[in-house]
Amino acid sequence: MNQSFADLSPERLRALLHQMMLIRAFEEAAEQLYLQGLIHGTMHLSVGQEASAVGACAALRPTDYILSTHRGHGHCIAKGARVDLMMAEFFGKETGYCRGRGGSMHMADVDTGNLGANGIVAGGVPMAAGVGLSIRMQQQDRVVLVFFGDGATNEGAFHESLNLAAIWNLPVIYFCENNQYAMSMAIARASKVEKLSDRACAYGIPGVTVDGNDLLAVYCATKEAVERARSGGGPTLIEAQTYRWKGHSKSDKQRYRTKEEVKAWQERDPIARLAQKMLEASLLTEADLQHLQARVDEEIAAAVAFAKASPEPDPATIFEGVYA
Amino acid sequence: MSRELTYAEAVREAIDLAMARDERVFLIGEDVGVYGGAFGVTDGLYQKYGPERVRDTPISEAVIAGVATGAALTGMRPIAEIQFMDFITLSMEQLVLQAAKLRFMLGGKVQVPFVLRTPAGAGTGAAAQHSESLENWFVHVPGLKVVMPSTPADAKGLLLASIEDPNPVIFVEHKLLYRTKGAVPEGYYTIPLSQTEVKRVGRDLTIVATSLMVVRALEAAETLAKEGIEVEVVDPRTLKPLDAEPIVRSVCKTGRVLIVHEACKTGGFGGELAAVIAESEAFDYLDAPIRRLAGLDIPVPYNRELERRMVPQVEDIVDAARRLVKEAR
Structure with a gap:
């Protein structure tokens, strides 16, 4: 076993590479379908951020929880969701994860521990403390990892949640995907601290910043935080430095950044980096890579076909789910 | 059997009965522990159930609502207290955008069973930021239930029903009612919600x-x-x-x-x-x-x-x- 791959077996590494490729393919397909007018509303794509979603979730067990963000397709797939049911949700179909009621911004798969994406910046962060407390009070062998962006760290709710999880020693991993921009607001303009993980010291908890485009770095940092949380050591703040290649949402003209900046980050493509590393270590062949890509394309094509063929929600059920 | 209890005692008795009956029920809020709550409603519960189930929080109303939501979502039955209804303004995002909508947004696949108790009302000389009655804000939000009892017996039975309810319930108590007395049946009973x-x-x-x-x-x-x-x-x-x-x-x-x-x-x-x-x-x-x-x-x-x-x-x-x-x- 090559030490630079931590404790991940070649099979596991290939599975994680597959997940990253699947996320990218899912989002690229979603964008195309939007442009074709087959999907309405908006979407927030995480292209370029796949290593942080997959690396973080790789350190979790199926029984662990995540709370996700508006840019959450990657988290959902990485936690084990099915792309056909996700695509159906995108199409607003009854067969989708949220029966077409949630859409891109509320994608959830409770069965795989994904308690939901969120349309509110930092919306899931206070809830994470509650999930952590719930785990503790029920004496479950679980942890909760909450994803949020750099923008969320300037919300008051962020502070309240980290402080509470810290004083109560809750099994929560606060996972910040710092993709450099909160819509158009650059993090350098929004925060005086250079590393967002430095904020952890305000709560007396460990904080760590990692290269969010390096799957292994993300995995190792998260694994350590998960072990700490699981063994009663309390919460950790992880900052994964990454970059979104696409605009904030479908309406973004991207006036706030240069093409050169985007290009520089694209050269640090997390998928290409892992693939290259595995090729060099002979854990993967070019043929394997082509095979993986073909498999991903098939899965997405099948997901789109499933979504298209699925029924719309029955308007007679419009009130369902308001109250239990 | 009935005996006279104050409204505050009736609320406390309901919490006590619910906590004794269901391990998932716990209290969370500011000064609800040793202090016994700003109006004494939770007095004695800390001594009976301990710090794990009667949880004092920092002054963090957003995360109180967030904890109630997150814990309810994953199998617990929290009772959160917001010390004055005025302060609920600091919890609005978690209540209105998260707790109320989660079940619907997620296609009916989750439940968010918690009760948020809060004292409302004027008449205590506490002026404009400690006297509000904001119940109708919540009436306007699909997914929330709003309960406002007027008697000790109703307070007890409706609170127990609210705790049993699988939805988030905003339970509005009135400060001037806390000392009012009335006949309250003994033991565990519920008064169904949505019953005029x-x-x-x-x-x-x-x-x-x-x-x-x-x-x-x-x-x-x-x-x-x-x-x-x-x-x-x-x-x-x-x-x-x-x-x-x-x-x-x-x-x-x-x-x-x-x-x-x-x-x-x-x-x-x-x-x-x-x-x-x-x-x-x-x-x-x-x-x-x-x-x-x-x-x-x-x-x-x-x-x-x-x-x-x-x-x-x-x-x-x-x-x-x-x-x-x-x-x-």
Whole structure:
């Protein structure tokens, strides 16, 4: 076993590479379908951020929880969701994860521990403390990892949640995907601290910043935080430095950044980096890579076909789910 | 068996019974532990159940609501306390955008069973930021239930029903009711949510009142009875989802209705009640216009007399009722 791959077996590494490729393919397909007018509303794509979603979730067990963000397709797939049911949700179909009621911004798969994406910046962060407390009070062998962006760290709710999880020693991993921009607001303009993980010291908890485009770095940092949380050591703040290649949402003209900046980050493509590393270590062949890509394309094509063929929600059920 | 309890004692007894019966139920809030709650409602529960289940929080209303939501989502039955209803403004995002909508947004696949208790109301000289009645904000949010008990027995039975309910419930207590006494059945019992109750039967006029105003309406009814005016006092108890049928039936019988609440009149629950009545068959039975008596559209003043005038008093209800029985449409 090559030490630079931590404790991940070649099979596991290939599975994680597959997940990253699947996320990218899912989002690229979603964008195309939007442009074709087959999907309405908006979407927030995480292209370029796949290593942080997959690396973080790789350190979790199926029984662990995540709370996700508006840019959450990657988290959902990485936690084990099915792309056909996700695509159906995108199409607003009854067969989708949220029966077409949630859409891109509320994608959830409770069965795989994904308690939901969120349309509110930092919306899931206070809830994470509650999930952590719930785990503790029920004496479950679980942890909760909450994803949020750099923008969320300037919300008051962020502070309240980290402080509470810290004083109560809750099994929560606060996972910040710092993709450099909160819509158009650059993090350098929004925060005086250079590393967002430095904020952890305000709560007396460990904080760590990692290269969010390096799957292994993300995995190792998260694994350590998960072990700490699981063994009663309390919460950790992880900052994964990454970059979104696409605009904030479908309406973004991207006036706030240069093409050169985007290009520089694209050269640090997390998928290409892992693939290259595995090729060099002979854990993967070019043929394997082509095979993986073909498999991903098939899965997405099948997901789109499933979504298209699925029924719309029955308007007679419009009130369902308001109250239990 | 019944005995007299104060409203605060009835709330405490309900919490105690729920915690004894169900391990998933726990208390969370500011100073709910050793201090016993700002109004003493949770007094003694910390000693009985300990710090794991009676959890003092920092002054962090957003995360109190967030913890209630997250814990409820994953199998617990939290009872959160927001120390003054005014402070609920600091919890709004988690309550309105998360707790209320999660079940619907996630296609009906989750439940968010928690109760958020909070004392509302003026009359304590606490001025504009510790006296508000904001219940109607929550009535406007699909997914939340809003309960507002007026008697100790209702407080106990409705709180136990709220704790059993699989939805987020905003449970609004009134500070001036905490020391009021009434017969309260012993043991565990629930009063179903969304069940309006006629608190006094009468033939001349219907008064629909909420919370403390029910008590004042009943007192006004005594005075009016001496003048030969028989008032029917109706208490919705649960504002959302509303059980409108008994209200409509009462108005059909009396032909006159006065709506009384403490919250500011404009945008208050009285407007909703008036609309429900006007849209119903009771419209054809109305002998006079629907009237509302409510809090003035001002922040709650500090000065004792100004504060008194801001909120409907017994004599205001008596006056308004007298005028209404003389009115013709």
